Amino acid sequence: MTIAIVWFRRDLRLEDHAALTAAAAAHEHILPLYIDAPEEDGEWAPGAASRWWLHHSLEALNRSLGPHQGALHIRRGGSLEVLKDVIAQTGAVAVYASRLYEPYALRHDARVEKALASDGIEVAMYRGNLWVEPWDIQTQQGQPYKVFTPFWRTLRADLDLGEPLPVPASLRCMSLDGGLSIDDLKLLPTLDWATGFAEWMPGEAGAAELVELFGDDAVSAYAEARDLPARHGTSRLSPHLHFGEITPRQVAAGLRANIASSRRHADIEPYLRQLGWREFAHHLLFHFPKTPRENFNPRFDGFRWKRKDEALLHRWQRGRTGIPIVDAGMRELWATGWMHNRVRMLVASLLTKNLRQHWLYGAKWFWETLVDADLANNSLGWQWVAGSGADAAPYFRIFNPVTQSAKFDADAAYIRRWVPELKDVPSRAIHAPWEDPEILRRTGYPAPIVDLKVSRDDALAAYQLTREG
Secondary structure (H helix, E strand, C coil): CCEEEEEECCCCCCCCCHHHHHHHHHCCEEEEEEEECHHHHHHHCCCHHHHHHHHHHHHHHHHHHHHHCCCCEEEECCHHHHHHHHHHHHCCCEEEEECCCCHHHHHHHHHHHHHHHHCCCEEEEECCCCCCCHHHCCCCCCCCCCCHHHHHHHHHHCCCCCCCCCCCCCCCECCCCCCECCHHHCCCCCCCHHHHHHHCCCCHHHHHHHHHHHHHHHHHHHHHHCCCCCCCCCCCCHHHHHCCCCCHHHHHHHHHHHHHHHCCCCCCHHHHHHHHHHHHHHHHHHHCCCCCCCCCCHHHHHCCCCCCCHHHHHHHHCCCCCCHHHHHHHHHHHHHCCCCHHHHHHHHHHHHHHCCCCHHHHHHHHHHHCCCCCHHHHHHHHHHHHCCCCCCCCCCCCCCHHHHHHHHCCCCHHHHHHCHHHCCCCHHHHCCHHHCHHHHHHHCCCCCCCCHHHHHHHHHHHHHHHHHC
């Protein structure tokens, strides 16, 4: 009888799991193992919202293993040391895992593979959560892509839209004494901050349910509805994808199946393209591993950011900027651990352009508060809005939150939901309530944190100096 360890990390599912399928096919028994080793993540250890999601996702995976006479064996400590200890206890001859792609994870996994191989242990790593490995796609000149459209064109030509792998029929789990409980990991916040997260259902079943819901009417209207924050026009699958509760291939297959069963002719291409941005983010992080902290475009190293202003940052974080669409987004983030993508761009533009606070301050706040916090996507998104990133606009784009609000939240339903003190303000005035001082006096809503026009001009001047320098 041979035993293999399946080392679960951010692949918290049983379906379409290449490592699990291979292990179940080659060995009589598998031990499902999760290792809590946040110190190995360095400064990018999961934030509070991510830990909340991880707690519930681990619980969901544990329930899924029950019918296979299994449960997660949970340990805390350095990954290599834990793996060696569990191998000694079980006599396991192999370790199977899905790859992670962050720079520190790649370096760490290489050390683990080398150390275990020297002990005669097979280590099998599989592509788990992406369509392609970040190193398997390149320009005709053999270079990494820096612009999304040609990247997507190349990726789309070879996209794996095949059928996902089922749960292995031969899955036979074993148990091991001496592990921790999920509660022992103390992932949940000690305050009542996460009570608003109740609308989420972490885990494989929750991801499948969202695909089914999105695959009805929403995907057919995605191209238009994705920019409207008051509507559920996006899939909201991002946290499920980040934690590997579902794969891009499963999402595509699920949408196709839903459309076929309803006999609709919805075009899923706009949504697949959006998933392509996720692939592009991982492609960039692999080839340019310093981008979580450093400007992708070195020209921005000379950009004149203002000194860090804790008071401004606090007002921005708490949704008290006096700019309704921005405050709505920041309050949605605090309450739910998520923010609509269009609004993410607006709140980031205000911070980095109008307030001229460094994009890293915003990236770290999102990292702490987003349930879908992902190093590749977070870095790409913040640098793209700041203007320092890959595929950024060829000009210094500064979003006008008032015109954006009037365009994408015309009846102010989104603002009224998240900024209730303005709920009785007429739509014609709600997007810029400071233009009528009586509204601010009556509602108690704050005046704007910054003059949008003056700060825009100042940001453009700072950018011009960067270009000339």
